[in-house]
Structure formats: structure tokens, C-alpha cells
Amino acid sequence: MDFTILADARFGWTFVISEIILLYLLFLLIHRLVERKLKGK
Amino acid sequence: MTEQRETWKSHWGMIAAMIGTAIGLGNIWRFPYLCGKYGGATFLIPYVILLFGIAIFAMMCEWALGRHTKREALGAFDKIKFPFGRDIGAWGIIGPFFLYSYYIVITSWVIFFIFASLEGLYFGKNTETFFASFLGSKWIFAVHFASVCITSWILAMGVQKGIERACKIMIPALFVLLIIVAARSVTLPGAAEGVEFYMRPRWDGLLNIETWVAALGQVFFTLSLGMGAMLIYGSYLKDEWGIPANAMSVALGNTSASILAGFAIFPAAFALGFGKTIGGAESIGLTFFVLPKVFEMMPGGHFFGGLFFILLAFGAISSAISIQEPAIAWLKDEAGWSRKRSAFFTGVILWIMGFPFILNGFIKGTLGAKLALLSKMDIIIGQLAIPVFGILAIIAVGYFMKDRGFDEMNKNARVKLSHTWLKPWIRAVVPIFIGLLFILTLLKILQEKGVIPPVIPSKAALEFTPIGITPVTIVMIVFICVLFWGGFLYTTVKVLTVEKDKKRRVKRGLHHSR
16 A cells, blocks of 8 residues: 555645644543533432 | 542652653653754754743643642643633643654654664664664564553553652663763764764854744653643642752753763764764654664674663653553543553554554655654644643643742742742743744744745754864853753752751651650
């Protein structure tokens, strides 16, 4: 398989920035859900 | 969560553990790479200014916030009623994930080089080519998987305390070995050029805003600031230990190791013909193709190389454990998962997150291209996210804890910091300075895209032309060595003597009362 795109500057920046933002938001969502569940208990 | 929290047993143990956690790849891999990229001493000057002007205060703020609230990042920001405190504090759990995702890849390089050194795989070869071919080999999958398994297994078994204890011996040993390597490096024929590169400031480079942003990121990265780690350590600090002197001791001890790593790498890099590589895209792997060549030229190179990478692996794994731990603690405490399940789950996610950096190594191209994605992640995390979170901790102490924060810093401190200058420094000078750095960076990006007319120097003249060791170079060498190595010895001895005096006085008091 060819992974040349990983070394591409535009793809690289988009990839790392979106990975950080998406996972951070996902974690915040999970965190809120867990907190709500704990409060419910 | 209970208010009762365990504390460090001994003062020296605390200093050793903090330096131990902070000494690792940040000093031996990241510092030389950035220092080389931004022009040696030209990088050291902003580094020193930002270390004393900002990072030490950031460390004191994280410790004060941790000790006062007795909480980890998420709870600490929430307890002092910082706006969106729980969301911002959540960075202390998820932020380390991003750091781990590429930090463990570099740890796996270290593990590979243990075997490569013991077997002498790179002996007689071009180490840069050897390193590049390793990045595109099946070995990288094996060592990466092994590294993730090691940290997850240690955390699942709950034996991280044992690793930390081992680090108390391993890290000083690494320091001693680094002195031996540095001694070999500076005595290589042609090493003077490297010393000159490392210690002769080229003043025009100081106008490059990127140098300052990189130096800011490095002082935060190397001291484990802006990730919630020092905040957690702060919550374990005993009330009777003064924060300012201890922060100074830890910061100086850590930087001493970085300075030493520079002396081990730059003279050798120039002596062995890697001078032109420094500053290029491939310099992110500098440590991994310069040091092996030094080991090859040392008597008993197999042994010293293997030993060096074993010790470095301990430092890297202990740091990786402290990076993976907050997420496991969160899953255990909040989601009610078992330690083993949490360690397995985080391990799998972190293993997957490392894949893009590994697959990048399989492309056909230069070493720089094989490391392109990893270097981008390092810029975003190390130069942007970590300082931003670190600054939020400073703002939290300056504006939300107010006098409680400043009192916490000075609590039982022998040398107290006057509120007259401490308050404006933490509340205004530090945030304004950092804000300015980020604004200028943004302007520079816009300028490069042609959105605004050129107002900021866009490229520093970092070309290095050797002129020999000048008086300025000698002054710089003496200044840096006395400041860091002398300063570290002085502050540590001072901190420990004060502690001994206090204990003696307490004993005498008890004796009289009897």
C-alpha cells in the first residue's frame, strides 16, 4: 500500500488538528454522559 | 474522592521523582532536535529567558493549584470555579493521549536501539540510512506493540511504583552515562565546530518568532507542564515544603540534563559529518543517528550503547506511564471500570493512535518525509496545546485563586516571593507575553499566506559559518554551565540542608519538652 499522503503537508496538518479536536469533543461528550449517569444513580 | 491524599515520604525522594519524571525523551530527543533546528545558542537564549521568566512560575502555579485543591486537573479547575473548569480540566486526561500517541513511537525507537546497539547492527553503516530503513521495517510494528504492552501491563498490574523506584537509580545512572558520552563527543576530532554551533549565539535568529514559540513549548514539555502531571504531583506535596526553591531545583536539574545532551550530540554531529542535517526536516531523529555513531567510536561501544538506550528506555517508559495513568484513573474512578480493563482499553486506543506515525515511515522518500506526520503532531501538542493549558493554570492561580494562590506558593517557603511583583508578574506580564507570542505567530502565518503585508521578519538567517571559538562563545559556555549545573547543585543542597535543619530543630524541641 502507498502511504505517501501521510507525508503531504496539507493532509498532515488537517489530520492532526482534526484528530485532536474530534477526540477532545468526543471525550467531553462521554465525560458528560458518565457524569449524568453518576448523578442519576 | 477523599480529601486525604498521600504525600511524598522524603524531600530528596520528591526532588528525584520530579526530576526523574521530567528527565527523559524531552531532554535527550526533543531538546537537541529543537536546539539544532533553531540555531544552537540562538535557541538557548530564549529558552533560558522563558525558563526563568515563565516556566518556573507556571510550575509553581500548577503545584500551588494542586496542593491547595488536593485534586487532579479536572477537579482542581472545577473547585476554584474556573469558567468551563471541568471541560478545560478534561485536557488533563485526554491531552496526554495525543502526547502518548507519538511519544510511545519514539520510545519504541529507543527499545529497538537497545538491541541494535547490543548486536552492533548499525556498526560500520551510515546511521542516518540505517535509522530511515528501520522506520520502514517490520521491526517498528513489533517494538511499538511491545512498548504499548509494557506500559499497559505495568499500569494493569499496578506496579508503576516499582518502576518509579527503579528510575531513582536509572535516571542518575543515565546522567552519569550522558557525561561519559558528552566527554567522548567533545574530544572527537572536529568537535569544536559543534561546540561553537551550540554555544555561539547568532543574534539575528532571535528575531525569528518561531524560535521563541519553540523554546516556550520546549520549557513546558521538558518540565511536564501543561498536561496536568505537575498539578497532580503538586497535590502530593507536603505543606511544609516551600514551593519556589523546589521548583527552582527541579527546573535547574532538568535543564542540566538537556544541556548535557546538547554537549553529547552537537560536537559529535559536526565531527561525524551530520552538521548539514541539523536544522533539516530529518533532524527530529538527530539523537538516533548521531549517538549510535558515537557509541560505535567508543571502546566497548556495544555495551555503552546498549546500556544508554536501556536507561533511556526506563526514563521514556516511566514518562509514558505517567501520561497513560490519568485516563486509567478516570475510567476507574468515574466509569467504575477495573484497573486491568481500563489499562487494556486505553492501551488498544493508544496503539491504534500510533499507527499513522508508523505507516508514515513506510513511504519512499527522505528521512524528513518519513517523520513528517510525527513532527506535525509534536508542533501542535508541544508548541501550542501544552503552553496554552499551562497558561490557563497560571490564569487560574492569578485570577481565580487570588491571594490564596500566592499564599499557597509562599507557604513555609524560606525565601518568600513578594506579592508586590509576583502578582503583576503572574496576572499580567506572563499572560500578555505569551498572548503576544501567539498573536505574532498568527500574523506570521497570515503573512506567509499573503493575507497581510510583510511586517514580521519571516525567516531568520540561521546559516552557520564557523569562525572558531570566540570570547563570546567561551562566556556563553561558562554562563550556561555555571547557571544550570552550579545552580542545580546549590539549590538542591540548600533545600535539603534547610530540611535537615528543620528536623534537627524539631528534635531538639521535642527533647527539651521531655
